[in-house]
Amino acid sequence: MMAADPSTAPAGKLRLDPAMVSRVRDLAARAGQPIVELARTHTTVSVERAVLRLAGLDGADREGMPWVNHLVDSVRDSCGLEHGVALPVWDALAGGGYPGLAALAADAAAGKVKFALPGADRARAARAAATAALARGFAAIDDRRAERDAMIAQTSEPPRPWIYLIVATGDIYEDIPQAQAAAREGADIIAVIRSTGQSLLDYVPEGATREGYAGTYATRENFALMRAALDDVSRELGRYVRLTNYASGLCMPEIAALAGRERLDMMLNDCMYGIIFRDINPQRTFIDQRFARQIHARAGIVINTGEDNYLTTADAVDAAHTVVVSELLNEYFAKEAGLADWQLGLGHAFEINPQVPDSFLLELAHAQLVRELFPAAPLKYMPPTKHMTGNVFAGYLLDAFFNLAGVMTGQSILLIGMMTEGIHTPFLSDRDLALENVRYVLRAAGRLSENFAPPPGGFVERRAQQVLSESAALLTEIVDQGLLTAIADGTFGVTRRPADGGRGLDGVIERAPEYFNPASEFLEGAGTSAGLSGVTGGVA
DSSP: OOOOOGGGSOBTTTTBOHHHHHHHHHHHHHHHHHHHHHHHTEEEHHHHHHHHHHTTOOOBOTTSOBHHHHHHHHHHHHHOSTTOSHHHHHHHHHHTTOSSHHHHHHHHHTTOOOOOOOOHHHHHHHHHHHHHHHHHHHHHHHHHHHHHHHHHHHSOOOOSSEEEEEEOOSOHHHHHHHHHHHHHTTOSEEEEOBOTTGGGOSSOOOSOOOOOSSSBOOOHHHHHHHHHHHHHHHHHHTSOOEEEEEOOGGGHHHHHHHHHHTTOSEEEOOSSHHHHHHOBOHHHHHHHHHHHHHHHHHHTOEEEOOGGGHHHHSOTTTTHHHHHHHHHHHHHHHHHTTOOGGGEEOEEEOOSOTTSTTHHHHHHHHHHHHHHHSTTSOOEEEOOOTTOOSOHHHHHHHHHHHHHHHHHTTOSEEEOOOTTTTTSSOOHHHHHHHHHHHHHHHHHHTTGGGGOOOOTTSHHHHHHHHHHHHHHHHHHHHHHHOHHHHHHTTTTTTOOOOTTOSBTGGGEEEOOTTOOOTTHHHHTTHHHHSOOOTTTTOOO
16 A cells, blocks of 8 residues: 655644645735735835944934934935935945045935935945945844854753743833843743834934833834843843844834844734734835845844734634734745744734633634644744733633643743733733743643644634634635735724825835845845854744
C-alpha cells in the first residue's frame, strides 16, 4: 500500500486540512498584492520625513514643530516630492555650505531656501551624500539591535508566555517608577500607551512630556528615558524587560525610525487599525505601514497587531473569521516587508460574551486555531474588556479564565487584564492583583497545553474548522472586490472607511519614475540580510 502524503495529512490538535491552510494564505497574498503595488508606487510626507530622521535630523522650532516637517514641506512647496526628498535636500546642503540638516531646515522654515531637482552631476553627488548619511543611520540602528542581544545575554530571556502590562499616566517621569515596579512584580513587557489623539497628529512631538490624556506621548526622548529605566531594572532582576510603544497613525514611519534608534523591542503596528478606529486614510496607512515595517525588520522589533479591536465593535462569535482574515493579511504584508515569523505578534482577544453558552469552549477553539495557523509567531492574546460590567469579582474570574485559555492554547504574550477594566484607569493595587492572578494560573497549570487535546470531531475542533472555512469564503470575496472596497464596505469592525476618505490623503504622492529614497537599499530584504540573532529571534 502506498504511504500517505504527509503534506496532505490533517495537522495539529485541530486536525486542520493543510490544503485549506495553504488556500487561505494564497488568498491573503492575492488580496494583499494590489496594496503592496500601491505602496511601491507611492510615497507620503511621513515616509520622506522618516528618511530625514534616519539620517539623524532631530529637534524642532520654538513652537515645537519638528525640523523634518519644515524641510519636507519646503521641498514639497518648491519642487514637489514625486522624486523624493533626498536629492533636493542633499543638493541644497552641499550647495549652501550648511554644516548639517538642522541648519538647512532652519533656513528652509524661514523661507531662505529654494529647493530644486539637481542636474545629472549634482544629482550623483547628492545621491552619494544621502546614501552615506543613511548608512550611518542604519549602522546606529544595527548597533542598538546588537545591544539588545547583549542585554539579553547579560541578563536572561524570560520564559513564555511573556506577561505584558500597560503603563500610561501621561507623565513619563511617573511612568518610569510604575514600569519598574510592574517589572519587579513579574511583568516581562511594559507597554507605554500613547496619548489619545497622537495618532492624528501629522508630526512627532519633541522632548520628554509630562502630560497626556489616557497615555503618554510617543517621543524619542520618552523612548530613551523608559528604555534606560527598564535596562536598569533588567540588570537588577537578571531578566530582560521589553519595551513596547505604538508605530501607528499619521507618523508611523517616523515613530518606527525613532523606535529603532532607541532600542524598543515591540511596536503596535496593525494593517487596518488606524483606518478603522482612527479614520486615517486607507491609502496613507498602507503606504506608511510598509516602510515602517521594513524599519522594524531591520531593527529586530516585534510588531503587535490589533485584531482584538474588531471584537470591541463586532460580535466575537459572528466576526471571529474577520480576526483570522486580518491576521493572514497582517502576516502577508509583514513578510513582504521583510519581517520574520518571530517578529509577528499577531493579535486576538478573549471577548466572547460570558453569557453565551459554551463561551469558554468557543474561546479555546478560536485561540487554538490561531495558534496552529501561526505556529512560529509570538501571538499576543488580549484580555476581556467589552463585557467587564463593574462587578470586580466577576471580572477577576473572567481574567482568570482568560489566563487559563492562554496557557491551554500556548499563547506567547498575555496582556494582563484588570478587574476594574472599563471603570477607571486601574490603581496600582489592581495591577498587583492582576499579576497575582496570572502567576497563580501559570504556577498551577503552566504545562496544561501539552495535555490539552480536543477530541476528534468534538465541539472545539468543529468550531475551529468552521471559522477557518468562513475565513476562506471572506478572503475569496476580498480578492474579487479588492481590499480597499472591502474596508469601505465595513468588513472589519463594522466600520466603513472609503479609500478616498479619512485623514492624511493629502500627504500621499505618486512616485515619479526617477524617485529616489536612499533608505530603500538598506531596507529591501532587511529580514534576511541584517544578521538576525538566534537570541532575539527564538520565539516559538
